[in-house]
Every structure is written in structure tokens, then in C-alpha cells.
Amino acid sequence: MTATSAAPPRQLAALNPIQQLKAGHLPRRLIQLYVGLVLYGTSMGLMIQGNLGLDPWDVLHSGIIKHVPLSFGTVVILMSFIVLLAWIPLRQWPGLGTVSNAIVIGLATDLTLATVDRPDALWVRILFMLAGVVVNALAGALYIGAQFGPGPRDGLMTGLVRRTGLSIRLVRTTIEITVVAIGFALGGVIGVGTVLYALSIGPLLHWMLPIFTVRLKPQAD
Structure with missing residues (x-):
């Protein structure tokens, strides 16, 4: 046994x-949260302006709007609430990050597209x-690691990781591939x-994510 144990x-x-x-x-967690959310929106804007394919969830959104008389933004909002329903059996708690996700990311995306x-x-x-x-992954690690509650879609991932014991890599990749498949079947463009x-x-x-996850003080039961 060594003199100093690993953290x-x-x-x-x-x-x-x-x-x-x-x-x-x-203070550190709030800064990390909002830097992550701004970067997340920026990364979405870069992918849109690159015009070489949408991220998987937006493939799904673009496929859905071909079948319902709703705008792209309305479908994104409705899907957020549908995904939040999946949090219930996963016992996933929302938080400041969950609410901020819907507001800050959209504003940062619009700013990126405008500039x-x-x-x-x-x-x-x-x-x-x-x-x-790459920036999307960094942004996700920052705002999820701040531990103010993930956004609806990332919360689905972290909830499944916690409940199943599977790796983030496997769970996230499985979700993304499933979403792309459904979106493509609905007519979404990949x-x-x-x-x-x-x-x-x-x-x-x-x-x-482990690099940017803030170690929190223990909570009383």
C-alpha cells in the first residue's frame, strides 16, 4: 500500500x-456551464454553415417536419419535452443547465449563423x-461536467449511463445512430x-467528460 492513495x-x-x-x-461551475452552452450553439452553427450534414438530432427534426405542419423550431421544442418524459423512469433530475440549454444554445446558434x-x-x-x-464534444463535456443538470437529450444519455452501467461512449453512439436511422426513415437528409x-x-x-467534471462536496441524505 502506497503512502498516498489515488484520487x-x-x-x-x-x-x-x-x-x-x-x-x-x-462560480467556477456557472462559468463552465455558460461557456459550454455558448460553445455548443457555436458548434451547431458551424456544422450548419459547413453544409456537409446535420447532427443526428437535427436529421430527426428535419425528417419530422416533412410529416407535420410545424416549423423546425417548434419540432425541436416538442421533441425536448418528449425526451424529458423519458427522464422519469431514469430518475434523472433537471436543473439550471436543463433550462438554460433551451435558451442559450439557440441564441448562440443564431448569433453564429448571423456572423x-x-x-x-x-x-x-x-x-x-x-x-x-470537436467543439460540440468539448462544449458538452463543459456544461454536463458543471453538474447543473444536462439538457434534455444529453440527460437521456447520462441517465442511461447511470442506470445501465454502460460507458458514455457506447450509450451516446447508440443514441446517435438510432436517431439518425429514424430521421432518415422519415425523410431527413444526412x-x-x-x-x-x-x-x-x-x-x-x-x-x-471526466476531465471537466467538477468534483462536488458530498450531499447529506
Whole structure:
């Protein structure tokens, strides 16, 4: 037995909204939360402007609007509430991050689309696509790791990870591939960016999330 034991691994805590606010490191966690959300919206804007394929959830949204008289944004909102229903059996708690997800990401996406033009050069579009995927993983690790409650779709992932004991890599990749398959069946358009995102976001998030997960103080029962 060595003189100094290794630090325990950083894990996502199952906290209710009040516990999330009382879990310590509040200034750092708030900054990390909102930096992550802004970067998440920026990454979505880059993928859209790259025009080489939507991320899996947006493939699903684009497929749904072909069958219902609703706008893209309305479908995104409705899907968020549907996904939140899946949190109930997973005992996944919402929080400040869950609410902020729906507001800040949309604003950051719109700002990116308004300030970043769609490039003509293929190599720049490829760069946008690659940057979008990597920045999206970093952003997800930042805001999920702040432990204020994930967004509806990421909460589905973290809830399944906690309940099944499977890896983030496996759960996230399975969700993304399933969503793409359903979206494509409904008529959603996919591209090389969609495939790259679906196959790489799970491993990237699996690697980054432990780095940015804030270790919280123990909560009383």
C-alpha cells in the first residue's frame, strides 16, 4: 500500500435542483456551464454553415417536419419535452443547465449563423464540419461536467449511463445512430458530417467528460 492513495474518479452526481446549487464551486461551475452552452450553439452553427450534414438530432427534426405542419423550431421544442418524459423512469433530475440549454444554445446558434458566412471552398466547409464536431464534444463535456443538470437529450444519455452501467461512449453512439436511422426513415437528409458526428461524438465525450467534471462536496441524505 502506497503512502498516498489515488484520487477517486470524477463522477456525475444524481442531484436535485436545490442540491445542484449547494454542491460547492458555484462560480467556477456557472462559468463552465455558460461557456459550454455558448460553445455548443457555436458548434451547431458551424456544422450548419459547413453544409456537409446535420447532427443526428437535427436529421430527426428535419425528417419530422416533412410529416407535420410545424416549423423546425417548434419540432425541436416538442421533441425536448418528449425526451424529458423519458427522464422519469431514469430518475434523472433537471436543473439550471436543463433550462438554460433551451435558451442559450439557440441564441448562440443564431448569433453564429448571423456572423459566420457559409463558405464556398470545400476545404473550409470541411474545416467547419470538423471544428463543429470537436467543439460540440468539448462544449458538452463543459456544461454536463458543471453538474447543473444536462439538457434534455444529453440527460437521456447520462441517465442511461447511470442506470445501465454502460460507458458514455457506447450509450451516446447508440443514441446517435438510432436517431439518425429514424430521421432518415422519415425523410431527413444526412451527409458525411452526420456520419462523422454519430460515430465520433461518443468517444470524444467519453474522453473529455471526466476531465471537466467538477468534483462536488458530498450531499447529506
